[in-house]
Structure formats: C-alpha cells, structure tokens
Amino acid sequence: MKKISISKALADDIVAASRILAQQGVLDAYGHVSARSDREPSRFVMSRSLAPALVTRKDLMELDADSEPLPGDKRKGFLERYIHGEIYRARPEVMAVVHSHSPSVIPFGVTRTKLRPIYHMGSFLWSGAPVFEIRETRPDNDLLIRDRPLGKALAGRLGKCNCVLMRGHGMTVIGDSVPEAVFRSIYTEMNARLQLQATQLEGPIEFLSDEEGRRSSASNRGTLERPWELWKKDGLRRR
Numbered sequence: 001m002k003k004i005s006i007s008k009a010l011a012d013d014i015v016a017a018s019r020i021l022a023q024q025g026v027l028d029a030y031g032h033v034s035a036r037s038d039r040e041p042s043r044f045v046m047s048r049s050l051a052p053a054l055v056t057r058k059d060l061m062e063l064d065a066d067s068e069p070l071p072g073d074k075r076k077g078f079l080e081r082y083i084h085g086e087i088y089r090a091r092p093e094v095m096a097v098v099h100s101h102s103p104s105v106i107p108f109g110v111t112r113t114k115l116r117p118i119y120h121m122g123s124f125l126w127s128g129a130p131v132f133e134i135r136e137t138r139p140d141n142d143l144l145i146r147d148r149p150l151g152k153a154l155a156g157r158l159g160k161c162n163c164v165l166m167r168g169h170g171m172t173v174i175g176d177s178v179p180e181a182v183f184r185s186i187y188t189e190m191n192a193r194l195q196l197q198a199t200q201l202e203g204p205i206e207f208l209s210d211e212e213g214r215r216s217s218a219s220n221r222g223t224l225e226r227p228w229e230l231w232k233k234d235g236l237r238r239r
C-alpha cells in the first residue's frame with residue numbers, strides 16, 4: 001500500500017462513499033468519489049481505476065494539484081480524475097467531489113427542462129444545476145473529461161453551484177465533506193426522478209423558492225450524520 005497523506009477516518013469515508021453510491025444506484029461500474037487531503041490541501045485522494053463497489057483502503061491513490069499520481073505510484077488512475085483536480089483548484093472550500101452517470105439526471109442534460117429542487121431533500125439544487133456542453137471546449141470529443149483543459153472548463157461551468165450536469169454523460173456534485181457529497185449525489189438522482197414523475201401530472205410544478213432552498217439546505221446540513229451513519233453501516237457490511 002502506498003503511503004497517503006490523509007487521515008484514516010477520511011480514507012474510510014472515501015471507501016464507504018464508493019460502496020454506498022454503488023448500492024444506491026448512483027454509481028455502477030463507472031464513476032468516482034474523491035476527497036481533498038485533510039493534511040495536504042493542494043492534493044486529493046481517490047481510488048485507482050476500479051469499480052466503486054470493490055474499493056478498499058489499499059486502492060486509494062494520492063493525486064497532486066494537476067491530478068497526477070505522486071512519484072513512484074505506477075497504478076492506473078481514473079481517466080476522468082481531472083474533474084476532481086480542477087474543481088478543487090477552482091473552489092478552495094470544496095472538500096469532496098462525486099462524479100457519476102446517475103441515470104435519472106441524464107434527460108435534464110439533453111433537453112431544455114431545468115433540474116430544480118422539487119422537495120426539501122433536493123433543496124441544495126436551489127443554487128442551480130447548469131449543463132456543461134463539452135462541444136464548446138472540444139468540438140471533437142468522446143464526452144469524457146480526459147485532460148486538464150476539459151476539467152477546467154467543467155469547473156468553470158459549475159461556477160458557485162453544488163451540481164453540474166454533463167450533456168450526454170452524467171453529473172458532478174460537490175460537498176464540504178464526503179458525507180455531504182454523498183447525500184447530494186443520492187438526492188440529485190432522486191430529485192430528478194421525482195421531477196420527471198411530476199411532469200406527468202397536472203402542472204405547473206411548484207418548486208422550492210430560492211429562500212426555501214437556502215434555509216432547507218442549512219437544515220439538512222445539521223442532520224447529515226443520521227443518513228450517513230445508516231448508509232455507512234450498510235455500505236461496509238458487505239465488504
């Protein structure tokens with residue numbers, strides 16, 4: 001196992017988050033979770049290229065500010081690790097990032113319908129869920145964020161929001177902790193599903209106002225430990 005600079009507690013959280021998100025259907029064989037190092041803030045830690053349900057502590061890699069492995073680590077990192085590195089660079093307060101191909105959000109990345117907070121668990125979406133159009137940066141592309149310029153463009157589109165949708169690809173969600181990024185990933189998927197259901201009923205849909213979103217997000221922060229404890233227990237049981 002390569003020595004990594006983060007605390008054991010944070011390493012355990014990344015492992016738990018990978019497993020939780022796989023169980024919750026946010027990640028499948030693809031997608032990844034990272035956390036900013038709690039000891040070397042210019043660096044971040046994520047698994048080597050591996051299906052999230054299989055991640056253990058020994059699979060974690062430490063990456064530098066340019067999203068490259070530390071010298072001597074020859075393991076294969078995720079191709080899309082630049083998503084994480086460029087968001088950490090652009091947003092110093094962000095402590096965790098989840099990138100997924102979460103199925104229910106895909107329609108919102110390819111149509112004019114905006115993903116908006118339909119209920120209190122999705123309230124963090126009040127800050128907006130902009131859509132990243134990769135063609136604006138790279139007309140010839142394979143939809144993947146495979147280098148730093150693409151990561152930088154994605155981080156730019158995220159702006160100050162909590163979630164950015166990626167046209168024809170998936171989404172990336174940020175948090176000020178691993179539990180918060182996990183919470184937001186799960187509830188972005190659920191909010192998208194519920195919004196799609198609501199469009200089949202008589203409209204217009206009554207979304208949360210920005211003020212409700214702001215207040216509700218703050219309340220959810222205060223109760224994050226409860227779902228995290230439950231998810232973590234389930235996630236680590238099947239090791």
Ligand SMILES: [Zn+2]
Pocket residue numbers: 031080099100101144169170
């Ligand atoms: Zn992806």
